[in-house]
Amino acid sequence: MKILKFITSVLLFAAAPAAMAQDAAQPITLEADVKAVVETTAADGTKQVELVEPGTIVPGDRLVFGTNYMNGGTEPFNNFVMTNPLPAPVRLAPDADADLVVSVDGGTTWGRLAELAVANEDGTSRPAEHRDVTHIRWTLAVVETGASGRFEYPAIIR
């Protein structure tokens, strides 16, 4: 299984402990966030993309949903599978990583988007599209003690 969007950089957990999803029983923690994607055009015409705290958001705007995970426990954990249902008001952005493992049927079947199909009402099927994605899943064989990382996906407000 390919590991996607796996960022091993040091995360800022210590800076925002109150916002974390602490669970005394769980040594692994997940910290979700969302950023708005703002494209600015400089005077010389070059375009820059920035991730900012979402301010005003309207249909068509681009968001990046991310989840940081960390193993704060004392032992490694195996078979780590993180699942993120897409909120209904957004669709997966067309430029999302083509190797993301996704579901277009509410989490029943999984695969790369290009391998999936959506049933039409007349019984035929068509290739799945980004707008059909209902869930995204990331898998890690093992999360070592103290390991942390981040998964994220780009979305567009419908």
Add this chain to the structure above:
Amino acid sequence: MNHARLKIGFAFATVIVSGISTPSYAQSVEAGTIIQNTAQATFSSPGGPATVTSNTVELTVDELLDVTLTSLDGGAIAATPGNQTLTFELTNTGNGPEAYSLTANPAVAGNDFDVTIDSIAIDTNNNGVFDPGVDEILTGPAITRSLDAGEAITVFVNVVVPSTVADGDQSTIEMTADAVTGTGSPGDVFPGQGEGGVDAVVGSTGATATAAGSLVAGITTVELVKTQSVLDPFGGTSVVPGSIVTYTITANVTGSGSVADFVITDAFPAGTTYSTGTITLRGASLTDAAGDDAGEADATGIAVDLGTVAAPSSQSVAFKVVVE
């Protein structure tokens, strides 16, 4: 917004708060919709499979202010002096309820004549035709009711065409619809002024739309020319008892448009007797009886009913009398 504990143990589908269905009347997510994102992970632990859920991040979709306006007339309306109605369609292409302020500008550069704006009305009964007394007249300022996202209404602009227009004169009326919340450059924000207190954001249309309706004056002029020719019993043209006089009435309809219920009548001159069965229209014979064709004759004169005659055209009616 730490919902982590609430979510633990639930299937992940429970965090889809808005349902799968898209809003019924718009492609866009409605203003005020809450977007919630929660991730969940499973892993193997010494005590068996374990599950952990992230906090839920939450965003509220703001209101996009957009509008389109289109003329429904399909080209210039043929108009005569007096009342005319122009028809437009106004659509709220934003994602929240919005009212629009309407203005009609009759003085557009290049106009041959300017109309007077009588009123702006909404097609209350949705039949596409202005119905006086039924359709709601917007009294100044002309502001529509609040339209739902994606909702379209038909707007009428009632105008008065001046009596001084000449055939073929044209006039354009420019209609503008502005979002009541505000207009501006795309991306301008009106904090807190959207539906339910969200921000309102000017969309790609600038929250304003204009559309032009136009009129072309169709003035129809009818000119009647009556001529006579005489044939006397001797093959000459003297008017003597027994001479046959053929009267020809030529109706020239000029300009544009048409005339309706156009009937040509002529009385027999004193001292003559109608020569029965001699009415012709464009050279073709008509009967004297009423009702069977366009022509009829009675004791006093003839009548030919031409119905609606479009300009330009020329119609000629003829009949004969005998000098007593």
